[in-house]
Amino acid sequence: MPERSPVLAVIGAGPAGLAATLAAAGRGVRVVLVDSAAEPGGQFYRQPARGLGARRPKALHHQWRTWRRLRTGLDARLAAGQVTYLSEHHVWCVERESPGFTVHALLGPEQRESVALRADGVLLATGGYERVLPFPGWTLPGVVTAGGAQALLKGGLVLPGRTVVVAGTGPLLLPVATGLAAAGAKVAALVESADPRAFAHRARSLVGAPAKLVEGAGHAARLGWHGVPLRVRHTVLEAHGTERLESVTISALDSEGRPVPGSERRVLCDTLAVSHGLLPHTDLADGLGCGLDGVTVRVDEEQRTDVPGVWAAGEATGIGGAALSLAEGHIAGRSAAARLRGTTPDPGAWASAARTRTRLRAFFAALDGAYAPAARWVERVTDGTVVCRCEEVTAGAVRAAVGSLGAGDLRTVKLLTRAGMGWCQGRMCEPGVAGVAGCAPAPARRLLARPVPLGVLAEPADPPPPQ
Amino acid sequence: MNPLRLVRARPGAPFTVTFDGREIEALPGQTLAAVLWSAGVTAWRSTRGDGRPRGVFCGIGVCFDCLVTVDGRPNQRACLVPAAPGADVRTQEGTGHDA
Numbered sequence: 238m239p240e241r242s243p244v245l246a247v248i249g250a251g252p253a254g255l256a257a258t259l260a261a262a263g264r265g266v267r268v269v270l271v272d273s274a275a276e277p278g279g280q281f282y283r284q285p286a287r288g289l290g291a292r293r294p295k296a297l298h299h300q301w302r303t304w305r306r307l308r309t310g311l312d313a314r315l316a317a318g319q320v321t322y323l324s325e326h327h328v329w330c331v332e333r334e335s336p337g338f339t340v341h342a343l344l345g346p347e348q349r350e351s352v353a354l355r356a357d358g359v360l361l362a363t364g365g366y367e368r369v370l371p372f373p374g375w376t377l378p379g380v381v382t383a384g385g386a387q388a389l390l391k392g393g394l395v396l397p398g399r400t401v402v403v404a405g406t407g408p409l410l411l412p413v414a415t416g417l418a419a420a421g422a423k424v425a426a427l428v429e430s431a432d433p434r435a436f437a438h439r440a441r442s443l444v445g446a447p448a449k450l451v452e453g454a455g456h457a458a459r460l461g462w463h464g465v466p467l468r469v470r471h472t473v474l475e476a477h478g479t480e481r482l483e484s485v486t487i488s489a490l491d492s493e494g495r496p497v498p499g500s501e502r503r504v505l506c507d508t509l510a511v512s513h514g515l516l517p518h519t520d521l522a523d524g525l526g527c528g529l530d531g532v533t534v535r536v537d538e539e540q541r542t543d544v545p546g547v548w549a550a551g552e553a554t555g556i557g558g559a560a561l562s563l564a565e566g567h568i569a570g571r572s573a574a575a576r577l578r579g580t581t582p583d584p585g586a587w588a589s590a591a592r593t594r595t596r597l598r599a600f601f602a603a604l605d606g607a608y609a610p611a612a613r614w615v616e617r618v619t620d621g622t623v624v625c626r627c628e629e630v631t632a633g634a635v636r637a638a639v640g641s642l643g644a645g646d647l648r649t650v651k652l653l654t655r656a657g658m659g660w661c662q663g664r665m666c667e668p669g670v671a672g673v674a675g676c677a678p679a680p681a682r683r684l685l686a687r688p689v690p691l692g693v694l695a696e697p698a699d700p701p702p703p704q
Numbered sequence: 705m706n707p708l709r710l711v712r713a714r715p716g717a718p719f720t721v722t723f724d725g726r727e728i729e730a731l732p733g734q735t736l737a738a739v740l741w742s743a744g745v746t747a748w749r750s751t752r753g754d755g756r757p758r759g760v761f762c763g764i765g766v767c768f769d770c771l772v773t774v775d776g777r778p779n780q781r782a783c784l785v786p787a788a789p790g791a792d793v794r795t796q797e798g799t800g801h802d803a
Contacts, residue, residue: 273765275786281762286733286786290714297711366766369745378747378759384764389783393738394707394731397760400744421705479745480757507746626761626769629753660768665761 242267243577246340247357248328248521251279252559253566254362255307255672260570261360262319265578270311270320271342273327273464277311278304279364280384281559283391297391297416299452300559326352327686331359331521339700343689346475350538351693353700358546358577359525360569362562363518363533365552369405370513370614371624371632371669373475383413383512389675396422397509402485404428404473405512407608408558411456413510425504427460428471428487430494430596430611439603447558449600455528472611474501476509485509513610516668517555520686522549532678538591539582540569548573556605561597564590615672624673625666632673639674647676660688719789723748736782736793737763737770748772748782752798773800 243266247254250272257468262268270277273635276284282304285291293303314320326342329351337355343349374380379398383405399421403414414427436443440597460467474496475485489500522534527542527549529535533556534549536542542549550569551562567590575582584591618624620633638644638653647670650656657663662683663670671678708715711797716732721739728743737760740748747757749771759767763783770782778800 285711285713286735288716288732289708289711289734290716291711292714293710293712297707328774366764367762376756376758378757381760382762385760385783388763389735389738389741389760390707392712393734394713395734395738395739395741396707397741419705420707420710607714626767627757660771661766665767 243357244269244355245358245360245573245577246271246331246338246354247360247362247570248272248331248340249279249362249551250274250277250308250322250324251362251364251551252281253364253553253562253569254279254360255311256566257360257362257548257550257570257573259307259310259314260567261574262314263317264571264574266358266574268314268320269356270322271326271328271340271354272322272324272347273393275324277308277322277324280309280388281562283388285394286392289394290601291394296419298414303559303563307548317465317694321530323354328521329685331525333525333544341698343687343693348687349690349693350697351689353698355700358548358573360548360550360573361522361527361542361553362549362551362566362569363553365517365556366405366513366664368513368516368668369511369665370610370672371618371666372614373472373617373619373621373622374477374482374485374576375511376623376626377476377478377482378480379478379507380509380511383409383510386401386508386510386517387413387416390416390420393703396420397510399423400425400506401508401510402426402428402473402487402504402506403510404485404487405514406610407431407512407514408453408510408604409515411453413512414465415459415463416454417510418465419459422508424463424465425506426466426468428468428473430470430472430490431608432470435609439607443555443600443603449558449597470494472496472614473509473511474617477503482507482509488664492609492633494614494618504651513668514605515552515610516664517556519553520596522547522553523682524684524686537699538584539572540565541572541576546577555598557597557601561594561601564593568594574667599652615675617675618669624657624669625654625656625663627661627666628657630654630656630666630670635670635673636637639676644674645676647671647674647679650674650676719787721789721791721793723793724795730787730789734787736772736774736780736787736791738772738783739787740782740793747795748793749796751800755798771800772796
């Protein structure tokens with residue numbers, strides 16, 4: 238059999254996956270970059286659909302020069318035949334074979350047909366999705382995730398409504414608010430539950446990444462420029478409306494996280510963009526048997542998971558934003574290229590990326606502590622509030638499962654109430670159900686990373702033989 | 705200001721899709737969710753249990769709240785599926801298989 242280059246499947250074409258692809262390509266491996274979207278970029282660098290003819294897409298983006306570098310680099314490697322890019326491939330399972338792996342993907346957007354491809358190594362750059370904790374009214378049309386509002390703006394060049402309240406906690410809220418305002422929405426308020434003093438307490442770690450602080454200050458300045466009122470140590474108590482969102486009630490929070498009596502006020506809006514941070518996509522890693530630390534994929538200094546031949550980078554290994562994802566992706570790509578050829582990589586080759594990684598991990602650990610969802614949020618979730626959106630399970634039903642039926646863990650709550658059994662497989666409701674039930678969040682262990690037609694499971698596609 | 709002006713977009717020729725029989729305008733490349741939002745529509749499903757209205761929530765294909773019936777096929781995620789000229793988009797009642 239002729240000698241062939243090892244194949245590295247990179248799953249996800251956001252910052253981490255693109256950095257990994259550029260680092261590995263041309264170093265003796267063939268890279269197959271697999272992504273669910275029509276265009277590379279992931280969520281952070283999501284581009285307007287081609288048919289929209291955007292001549293100045295950078296108006297919607299930050300760190301545009303980095304994107305140009307990634308995109309130009311990808312194009313050059315595609316032209317050189319070092320990379321195969323498979324768009325609209327929704328990976329639903331990665332199987333361990335002996336040796337190597339088979340990657341199964343549904344072809345989008347229909348997702349009725351599945352294809353399989355063989356790889357010698359797999360690099361998971363699967364990114365993250367938003368955590369939203371429940372509150373009364375959060376299922377009304379017009380209540381969207383902050384990232385969702387941003388995705389439809391960046392990709393479809395549309396606004397969710399005319400008057401928007403941006404609320405929750407985390408570093409995403411500022412850019413979403415300024416982005417929506419720049420695109421013409423009236424942002425009636427930015428409601429952040431974090432206490433600014435929490436940042437002061439972590440000043441030592443936060444000054445370690447001055448560029449990030451300048452970026453944050455820039456967003457804050459633009460907020461002022463757009464005339465967006467910033468309400469810190471505030472929360473949305475309730476979203477109001479019958480068939481769709483009409484207003485929200487916001488309230489100040491005291492130092493214990495309780496609403497300050499008398500501080501409530503109604504804000505009229507047709508959109509509420511809400512976020513309580515991000516969660517990593519770990520289903521593929523979990524299915525492969527990679528160890529997790531809490532909700533993130535465990536990796537070593539080379540971004541290797543504890544399954545031989547599987548690397549992970551970016552939000553999947555811990556939420557830390559695009560710059561950290563780039564550093565991790567670069568390291569993972571260099572390591573994978575060397576290891577798949579049977580050589581030992583020289584960590585000196587990625588020393589600069591490793592320093593960036595150390596600095597940004599410390600920065601985001603500190604930030605994560607400061608941006609905590611409002612304490613006592615569970616107390617404000619009324620019994621009638623739907624917590625599992627798919628199965629329409631109320632907080633009252635979850636509390637009854639724990640209280641009168643004696644459920645002591647999330648799995649039992651799920652079996653008794655169906656919370657987490659719907660289409661999203663608990664991705665959206667798990668933090669909320671766990672909080673309301675008073676149970677520890679448990680890794681979900683999803684066998685399949687996305688819904689798969691039964692016909693596909695009955696007749697799995699055979700991978701083509703290695704070339 | 706609007707998003708198209710912000711990025712100095714020169715979209716391809718607009719086309720129409722129908723939503724519950726009403727014609728609405730779409731731009732090439734936009735997802736059904738984007739097209740419906742542009743037309744001021746925020747709900748296109750009623751839930752299986754309580755019949756409550758739902759539309760986009762996560763916007764990136766994770767939550768399945770934005771399910772809609774397209775050309776007779778239910779359970780399409782409006783945030784992922786691009787609008788096609790002449791598509792017959794209908795509010796999905798429950799599972800979409802009851803009618």
